[in-house]
Amino acid sequence: MKNKILAIAVAAGSAILSSSLLSTPAQAQLSITSDDIAVEVDVPEVLFLRTFDTISLTLDETDLAGGTVSNVGKDFDTANGTTTGTTTIDDSSPFTTIDAIEKDVEELYAVWSNNPNGGVNVSFNITDATLAGANGGTATIGLVKANNPDPASVATAPGLVTPFVGGATIEFDLSGATQAGLYTGGAITVTASAP
Numbered sequence: 001m002k003n004k005i006l007a008i009a010v011a012a013g014s015a016i017l018s019s020s021l022l023s024t025p026a027q028a029q030l031s032i033t034s035d036d037i038a039v040e041v042d043v044p045e046v047l048f049l050r051t052f053d054t055i056s057l058t059l060d061e062t063d064l065a066g067g068t069v070s071n072v073g074k075d076f077d078t079a080n081g082t083t084t085g086t087t088t089i090d091d092s093s094p095f096t097t098i099d100a101i102e103k104d105v106e107e108l109y110a111v112w113s114n115n116p117n118g119g120v121n122v123s124f125n126i127t128d129a130t131l132a133g134a135n136g137g138t139a140t141i142g143l144v145k146a147n148n149p150d151p152a153s154v155a156t157a158p159g160l161v162t163p164f165v166g167g168a169t170i171e172f173d174l175s176g177a178t179q180a181g182l183y184t185g186g187a188i189t190v191t192a193s194a195p
Contacts, residue, residue, distance in 0.1 A: 046160065047120075048112040049192040055170070057103045064174070065095045099173045104147055108190065110163035115194035120164050122152035123191045131183035139183040142171035157194065 077083075079090040113120045124144035131139040146152035147169040158164040170188070177183060 043114065045116065045194075046112070046114055047192060047194050049190065050110045050163070051108060051190050055105055055108070055188075057105070057170070059101065059103070059172075059174075063101050063103070064098060099175050100142060101172045101174060102169050103172070104167060104169050106148065106167045107165055108168045109192070110165045111158065111192045112160050112163045113157045113192070113194050114160055115157040118195050119154040119156050120158065121193050121195075122146070122164075122166060123193075124152075124168055125189045125191065126187075127189055128185060128187040131186040133177055133183040134179040134181040137178040137181075137183070138176040139186075140173040140176070141186050141188065142173050144168050144170050144188050 075094065077090045080087050083089070109122060111120050111122060124146070126141050126144060129141045131141070133139065145168060146166060148167040152166050152168075154164050
């Protein structure tokens, strides 16, 4: 009986061993890598400008008189000092800078460019200088100039990730602004160019 069991075990072991030998190939894995393959991509030139839809600035009393007059103020006629009853009062305005009030717009534009020939230039144009207010009063845009940086240009293109960002100073003439309130209707443009 022992011999019979032993013979069955040996036969079963031989069958398992030969089955496992037949199912596993005796080949080694083959692999090969090419030489370097050159890769190229042709990137088109782009120029992208971002600005704001509206510039809404608020003036305060110090803007109106270069910081010397508050919105409720008083002084004496220093030219004459005393009236004799017929002395003419000094009627020169204490608001001496009213025709050239400058307000800064710290950031007005962002430009992305991958110009291969150099940098980017930004310029400003007044397309409608008149702002209308209450009861026929007007304000006028005198000029728009670069302020940060000045000039509004960079020698090297900024690329497509981090833009060239800058601001401007806008000058207003309020000689015709006869009433307080909101004055609207003026317009400017920003132009970005890449040589």
